[in-house]
Amino acid sequence: MLINSIVFSNIDHPKLPGISIFFQGCDAQPKCGNCHNPQTWEFDETYFVPYKFLLERVKKDLSFLLQEYDKVSLNFLGGEPLSKINRGTLKMLSKDIKSMFDKRVTTLLYSWRKPIEIHKQRLLEFVEHIDEFVLGRYLEKYKSLDAFPASKNQLYITYYQLQEIISIIEEKEDEYADINQL
Ligand code: SF4
Structure with a gap:
């Protein structure tokens, strides 16, 4: 996996202080206008970090914050955490940290992908240990200065809600398949 940076953050979760991991490499095409992190676009192997090192660093930083707060967040951003090279690490790290x-x-x-893309690209298995999501591209025309998420078109949902949305998409796909067979 490729990691650009790991930082303490008070802004990436709407209620909790936490740690934010910025993955390196973004597979959004085209890229979002006015992207805040263009330095994370390239799949640059010089950002490779061994998993063991990453896990130890994140454990240490979270433990430090938990001395002060009852609950904290671990935020995954990019770049694109669900890009092919990063999604395996996203799954492993979220699983290890939740356990x-x-x-x-x-x-x-955070992902530029919407629920339909997570469904169609069969990515649900990589996010089983994610509690909350901000899904959809950052769009400057929907920028919202004081609200969360920062772009009004983005969905802020739980894993349960994501599963519900994907079930509805699957039901609709089955209905269309039935209609096409008539
Ligand atoms: S998905 Fe994120 S990193 Fe990629 S272009 Fe959009 S805002 Fe920038």
Whole structure:
């Protein structure tokens, strides 16, 4: 996996202080207008970080914050955490952190992908240990200065809500398949 940076953050989760991991590499085509992180676009192998090192660093930073707060967040941003090279690490790290800290750490994933893309690209299995999502592109024309998420078109939903949306999409796909067979 490719990691651009790991930082303490008070702005990436709407309620919780936390740690934000910025993955390196973005597969959005075209790129979002006025992207805040163009330095994360390239799939640059010089940003490779061994998993063991990443896990230890994140554990250490979360433990430090949990001395001060009851609950904190672990935020995954980019770049694109669900890009091919990063999604395996996203799954492994979110699973390992949830098994260590359980409800004391809320995992939050930012992705340009919407639920339909997560469904069509069969990515649900990579986000099983993500509690909350901000889904959809950042669009300057929907920028909202004081609200969360920062772009009004983005969906802020839970894993349960994502599953519900994908079930509805699947039902509609089955209906269309039935209609096409008439
Ligand atoms: S998905 Fe994120 S990193 Fe990629 S272009 Fe859009 S805002 Fe920038």
